[in-house]
Amino acid sequence: MSAPARRAALVYAGPALGGLALLPLLDFRANRIVGGDGVMAWAATGGSAYATALLAALALGTILSGSQVLRLALALAALALLGWMAGQGAEALMAETSEFARVSLGGGFWIAAAFLALAAADAAARIGLRAMVRIALLAGPVAALALALQTGFFDDLSILREYDANRDVFDAALAGHLRLVLGALVPALLIGLPLGWLCFACPRARAVILPVLNILQTTPSIAMFGLLMVPLGALARSYPGLRDWGVGGIGAAPAIVALALYALLPIAANTYAGLSGVPAAMREAGRGMGLSPARLLAQVELPLALPVILTGIRITVVQTIGLAAVAALIGGGGFGTLVFRGMGQAAMDLVLLGTLPIVALAIAASLAFDAMIEATARGEAA
Structure with missing residues (x-):
């Protein structure tokens, strides 16, 4: 050695x-x-x-x-x-x-x-x-x-005795945590990927988009939740039907919106970095074959940029799994419910019961994305 x-x-x-x-x-x-x-x-x-x-x-x-x-x-x-x-x-x-x-x-x-x-x-x-x-x-x-x-x-x-006493709460927290993560990830992908492409295609847009996303990323989570409570609460009061969809000043809605905003920077920045890293010769070869800009993006640029894009999504998923715990402070559910309940009762094993699954989910997600990134990188090499 x-x-x-x-x-x-x-x-x-x-x-x-x-x-x-x-x-x-x-x-x-x-x-x-x-x-x-x-x-x-x-x-x-x-x-x-x-x-x-x-x-x-x-x-x-x-x-x-x-x-x-x-x-x-x-x-x-x-x-x-x-x-x-x-x-x-x-x-x-x-x-x-x-x-x-x-x-x-x-x-x-x-x-x-x-x-x-x-x-x-x-x-x-x-x-x-x-x-x-x-x-x-x-x-x-x-x-x-x-x-x-x-x-x-x-x-x-x-910790196992705490699980036996809080089995129903644990199951609800697991379902709530996954709902928060998936609920934030889907809109973040739908918004972040086009923003990353726009940063690549338009330098002027990049000069605005990335600084704004950086500001969102550095905003404390508690402050972000607080800022979103007011407009979402007003929206629910103005349109009561939205409450049937879970929209309100507290609960999962502001938590999902906040988590999605935090997820935008890694996705957009890595999409921009991945597209920027595509060799110019590959683009010229695609244009020489008569590919339109849309087909060039779909058939050449995105496949070559995919490992870098997946790295950004990996960062986003792991980050969101951790941040979702804070959503319990505004009634968003998730494993943060167990963490904060344990802190309030001075029961550290209850805190661990909420913390360890978050760590396990983050490790599992990281390994899964590592496998996908390696697979796409080997596909490019082949």
Whole structure:
């Protein structure tokens, strides 16, 4: 392994080991909202000392290994062992306590999990795995986690108890979050793609469009929601029939409009960049074949610009998935409902119940778009 790769491995594995050594793996509390006592990794269960030593050995192996493939395997094995320790530790702590007690994942777990995941991602990137291979590789841990959840291995963790108590709310939040993302993405594409083409075709229009979109992008989300509440509320009062379509000063309508406005800049800017990057020789060849401007755009320019355009859409989707959480502040629904409810109740596991699905959706969307971008890029090369 090269010196830069070894330094990267040290950057990821070092904090993972430090987090486990200095911070608790689990947090045990007498009930849902009171402060708890930290439980270190080596003290969670009777066999945790051996498991902790093995986990440390796996993390050190990611630093010392000369093979990126072995480094990837060691990081994934360490993540699996870390999850096993959390589940087993929670079961042991809950064995002789009341039903009101809670066991949460501690700071040591989150730091170790985050940096081990980064170590695995870095190794996969250095190997040069294609997006579809990365998706297939990720399917293994996801399937293992799904199996563990299905068998009840993690049921003693507080976040699973929060899920059981808020199952209906969670399902509604998932549906609401997807509705917000899709509802914002469709109009953003319908508006942003033509704006990007206009920026490419007309420099004068570009000098106006991109600065305006930059201003929209830098407007704080809360301020954007507030600005939209007034006109949409007035519109609903003037035309009461619009309320049947969900249009109003609060709710999903202002949230979708705001999210769509935020999505315009990445789509328009990348469409402009992609079209600008088409080689002039390809355009001349198309004109020489007698293609009209419309056919030249459809058959030559757009296919060549597609990887860059998809990159902008990828940025937009990931950004929208994250921003949609704020929509809960104006009654827009989504996973932000769980996040803000948990903050109001000082129940951090409820906050996590709303946060982790957002992260998972963003990662899934990113990987899916990576696969599409690689496929279109290979199509161009062929």
